[in-house]
Each structure stands twice: as C-alpha cells, then as structure tokens.
Amino acid sequence: MSSPSGSSEVELPREPSSSSSAELPRDHSSSSREIELPPSPPSSSSSSPLPSPFKDVFASLPASGPTTHAHIFELSDYSSSSNENQRDADRTISLQDAVVTILFHISPDTLESFLSPRVHTFKAIFGKKGTQLVIWRKGLEVFIGTFTRHTALKVFGFDHVVGLLIGYDGSWHLKATTGNAFSAPKWPDIWLGKFEGYAGMGRMSVEVEEEDMARRAGRLAEQILEERFWMMEPEVTMG
Structure with missing residues (x-):
C-alpha cells in the first residue's frame, strides 16, 4: 500500500512542468511588448538636430567643414x-x-x-x-x-x-x-x-x-x- 501511494506522489512534478510551460509564453509575450518600447527615442532624436x-x-568653404575651418x-x-x-x-x-x-x-x-x-x-x-x-x-x-x-x-x-x-x-x-x-x-x-x-x-x-x-x-x-x-x-x- 505504501508503494502505490509513493508512485502517486511521483506524479506531482507534472504540476510545475505544466504550470511553467503555461506561464513561460505569457512572460515572453509580455517581455516582447516591452522590447517594442524603444521606437519612441528615434522620434525625439529625429527632431533634435x-x-x-x-x-x-x-x-x-563648405558648410559641413570642421569647426576649425571657416564657414559662411x-x-x-x-x-x-x-x-x-x-x-x-x-x-x-x-x-x-x-x-x-x-x-x-x-x-x-x-x-x-x-x-x-x-x-x-x-x-x-x-x-x-x-x-x-x-x-x-x-x-x-x-x-x-x-x-x-x-x-x-x-x-x-x-x-x-x-x-x-x-x-x-x-x-x-x-x-x-x-x-x-x-x-x-x-x-x-x-x-x-x-x-x-x-x-x-x-x-x-x-x-x-x-x-x-x-x-x-x-x-x-x-x-x-x-x-x-x-x-x-x-x-x-x-x-
């Protein structure tokens, strides 16, 4: 009787594996949304020059010459x-x-x-x-x-x-x-x-x-x- 109960306890690891497999996609999807945030800096930098x-x-005397050169x-x-x-x-x-x-x-x-x-x-x-x-x-x-x-x-x-x-x-x-x-x-x-x-x-x-x-x-x-x-x-x- 003790061995069957032990075998049923062996099945417990399936719960973390199932939960982890279900939760990991959510984590990846949320992180992918956060990675998409950087597009905002280009808009500000494009207007800064x-x-x-x-x-x-x-x-x-080109306008693009170095600062040590003369410009008009x-x-x-x-x-x-x-x-x-x-x-x-x-x-x-x-x-x-x-x-x-x-x-x-x-x-x-x-x-x-x-x-x-x-x-x-x-x-x-x-x-x-x-x-x-x-x-x-x-x-x-x-x-x-x-x-x-x-x-x-x-x-x-x-x-x-x-x-x-x-x-x-x-x-x-x-x-x-x-x-x-x-x-x-x-x-x-x-x-x-x-x-x-x-x-x-x-x-x-x-x-x-x-x-x-x-x-x-x-x-x-x-x-x-x-x-x-x-x-x-x-x-x-x-x-």
Whole structure:
C-alpha cells in the first residue's frame, strides 16, 4: 500500500512542468511588448538636430567643414536689431566664420583674393572713424583687430587683437591675443606686435592660456557682428 501511494506522489512534478510551460509564453509575450518600447527615442532624436547656420556658397568653404575651418553664414540675420535668440546663435559663430563671411559680403572675388596663395598680402580696413576693423593677411598669418585712432595721442588703441595661422588643410589656429593695447600709428610696427599699455587707459591684457585666447577671439567675433562692419565700405589693398 505504501508503494502505490509513493508512485502517486511521483506524479506531482507534472504540476510545475505544466504550470511553467503555461506561464513561460505569457512572460515572453509580455517581455516582447516591452522590447517594442524603444521606437519612441528615434522620434525625439529625429527632431533634435538644429539647422546649420552656414551656407554652401563658396566651394572651398563648405558648410559641413570642421569647426576649425571657416564657414559662411547668412548676414541678413544680423541686419536688423539683434534679439536674445540671435545672441544665442552668435555663440556658434567663430572668428574665422565672421571674417570670411564679411569678405564674401563685399564680393566673392574679395574672399577669393584673401584665401588665394597667389596673393601674398591682403589688408581690408572697415570704417573711417570711430571703431574700425582691420583684417590683414601675410602669407598664412592673419591679423585681426578692432581699433580707434586717437589722433591727439598719436596712437591706435585696439580693443581686441587676434593673430592666427591658417593651415594648409584650411584649419585656423590661434597664435596670440591681446586687448586694450596701444601702438604707434605705424602698420609695420602693429604687424610686429609692438603694443603697450597707455597711462589712464586701463591695463593691457595678454592672454597665454588657450581658453583665454579663444575667449578673446569670441569677443572679437561678437564685436564684428554687433558693430555690423560688413555695412561699412572697406579700403582693400593687396600685394
């Protein structure tokens, strides 16, 4: 009698096997429904990319170029009074972007001359009085600065000065920056970096760290946009 009862107890394992076989499909079906949830992220990521502010209007300066390269953007966005949204957009504009864009605005030929290796020296001065802008290239070296002619003191006072080097691959590299710097009104001396502070005019600043140099270049780019130098007739000389 004990052995039959034992044999009936042996059949008990069938219950877990039947229950597990019945429950497993439910678990798989529920997990498969959860796996289908990820399609929601693609919809959000597809709407996240912001439109590029740059334009493909100059063959050697594509809008898709690296951030170290120069790009042309739409200047008409800055022709009206700036707003907070535009100020946010300004942060994406580098100094080299501002330079090539205003030169392209003068004419594509002007920008072509600035970039041409056959033109050894290029200098453009924007403005006749007040704050002026100089864009000056000799070979692969570029000097960019905003300045005021202090005729009574017989000096040029520069708000921002940035020196860069253009690589053969089209990349731009910061070499030197300074601010609130004064020089004799002699362009050869200015090119050589003969700057100094002026009594009563505040302290001259010379940046050494790369981040500080980049910050100076960014402020100069902002000033170029705020002053709207592209709306001034430039004096261009080449050699």
